[in-house]
Structures are given as C-alpha cells and as structure tokens.
Amino acid sequence: xxxxxxxxxxxxxxxxxxxxxxxxxxxxxxxxxxxxxxxxxxxxxxxxxxxxxxxxxxxxxxxxxxxxxxxxxxxxxxxxxxxxxxxxxxxxxxxxxxxxxxxxxxxxxxxxxx
Amino acid sequence: xxxxxxxxxxxxxxxxxxxxxxxxxxxxxxxxxxxxxxxxxxxxxxxxxxxxxxxxxxxxxxxxxxxxxxxxxxxxxxxxxxxxxxxxxxxxxxxxxxxxxxxxxxxxxxxxxxxxx
Numbered sequence: 401x402x403x404x405x406x407x408x409x410x411x412x413x414x415x416x417x418x419x420x421x422x423x424x425x426x427x428x429x430x431x432x433x434x435x436x437x438x439x440x441x442x443x444x445x446x447x448x449x450x451x452x453x454x455x456x457x458x459x460x461x462x463x464x465x466x467x468x469x470x471x472x473x474x475x476x477x478x479x480x481x482x483x484x485x486x487x488x489x490x491x492x493x494x495x496x497x498x499x500x501x502x503x504x505x506x507x508x509x510x511x512x513x514x
Numbered sequence: 515x516x517x518x519x520x521x522x523x524x525x526x527x528x529x530x531x532x533x534x535x536x537x538x539x540x541x542x543x544x545x546x547x548x549x550x551x552x553x554x555x556x557x558x559x560x561x562x563x564x565x566x567x568x569x570x571x572x573x574x575x576x577x578x579x580x581x582x583x584x585x586x587x588x589x590x591x592x593x594x595x596x597x598x599x600x601x602x603x604x605x606x607x608x609x610x611x612x613x614x615x616x617x618x619x620x621x622x623x624x625x626x627x628x629x630x631x
Binding site for chain 1: 562618623
C-alpha cells in the first residue's frame with residue numbers, strides 16, 4: 401500500500417529565499433507524481449506533473465525532481481514570494497493500474513514573510 | 515476553457531440524512547475522481563470514474579457511492595450521514611489516456627464543504 405510523507409510539516413522563510421520541500425513514498429512502482437498547492441479553504445492547483453519515466457519538470461520558479469529508486473521527490477522554489485504562501489501537497493498515482501487514484505501526502509504549510 | 519465546477523459549495527445536513535454532490539469536469543475530460551479532505555486524515559481517495567464506469571475505489575464504506583453520466587458529469591452520494599462525514603469533498607478531472615503523459619494532470623474543483631450536525 402502506497403504511503404506518502406512530506407517534510408517539513410511547516411516552513412516559514414523570508415521573502416527571496418530559495419527553498420526545498422520534500423516528499424517520500426513507500427512504493428517505488430509509482431506511475432506518476434504530481435505537486436499541488438492549496439490555498440486556505442480552496443481546491444487544489446496543479447503545479448507540476450512528473451511521469452515515471454522522467455526525472456524532473458520545471459515551470460517558472462518551480463522545479464520538481466523524482467527519484468523512484470530512493471522513493472523521493474523534491475519541489476524547489478526559487479526566489480520565494482509572499483504569494484507562494486500556501487500548503488503544498490505531493491501525490492503519487494500508484495503502480496501500473498492506470499488509474500487516477502492519487503495517494504496524497506499530508507502537505508507542507510509554507511509561509512513566506514515580506 | 516471553464517474549470518471544474520462543483521455544486522453546491524456548502525451544505526449543512528443532520529445525521530441520518532443523505533446528500534448528493536455534483537461535479538462538472540473540464541470539457542473533454544473523461545476521468546473524474548472524488549476525494550475527501552479532513553484535518554485529521556488529509557486527502558483521501560474515494561473513487562474514480564472513466565467513461566461512466568467506476569475504475570478505482572478507495573477504502574470507504576458502501577454509504578459512499580457515485581456515478582458518471584454520458585457527458586462525464588459525476589455525482590457522489592452519501593447515505594445515512596455521520597458526524598465524521600463532515601469534510602471538504604473535492605472533485606478532480608483529467609483528460610487521461612492509456613498512453614499517459616501530461617494528459618494525466620488532475621485539475622481540481624473548489625470543493626463542496628459538507629457539515630453534518
């Protein structure tokens with residue numbers, strides 16, 4: 401059974417700092433991994449999707465990597481801004497069942513201070 | 515292109531009642547997934563529908579059910595509501611293809627917040 405953990409649970413940084421969020425999963429037979437952000441009381445916004453055959457994806461100031469052998473993914477945020485404050489969740493689609501039944505981590509709550 | 519829409523946005527029910535939530539996916543998306551989000555358990559997968567068929571199911575009791583219509587719109591139903599069913603219910607759609615790739619990206623709606631009294 402796939403389990404996803406995220407470290408740290410919460411993070412507070414000054415504006416402009418580069419930061420890394422960590423995601424670990426127990427089953428390396430992961431189909432793809434997706435990073436989301438969630439603002440308070442809102443739904444999820446997709447940030448990056450990494451397919452199992454890929455090692456990283458980039459979008460603007462965001463870079464996500466995937467290492468299936470170690471069961472880890474990281475989300476790198478460059479030059480953080482107050483607008484980046486949100487909860488960041490990673491989610492893995494398990495194995496090869498081709499389903500969209502993502503297993504989510506508990507999230508990292510990020511606060512970027514002006 | 516319009517995003518995923520969910521109705522209603524807020525619901526208040528009492529124990530023992532039943533409730534139906536609706537989700538309209540992005541136009542052209544055939545896969546619809548439902549999730550329950552609570553402070554204690556986080557985001558948990560309920561079920562996924564693809565082309566009107568339930569393709570995957572999470573570990574929830576039979577009181578939770580769903581269906582998908584030919585236009586890909588989906589509904590989920592919770593019968594005999596319990597206090598623990600209070601949660602944010604999120605729907606996500608994806609284009610999805612067996613070839614995989616960026617079409618797997620899930621797009622979430624704003625959610626329906628259900629409160630059971």
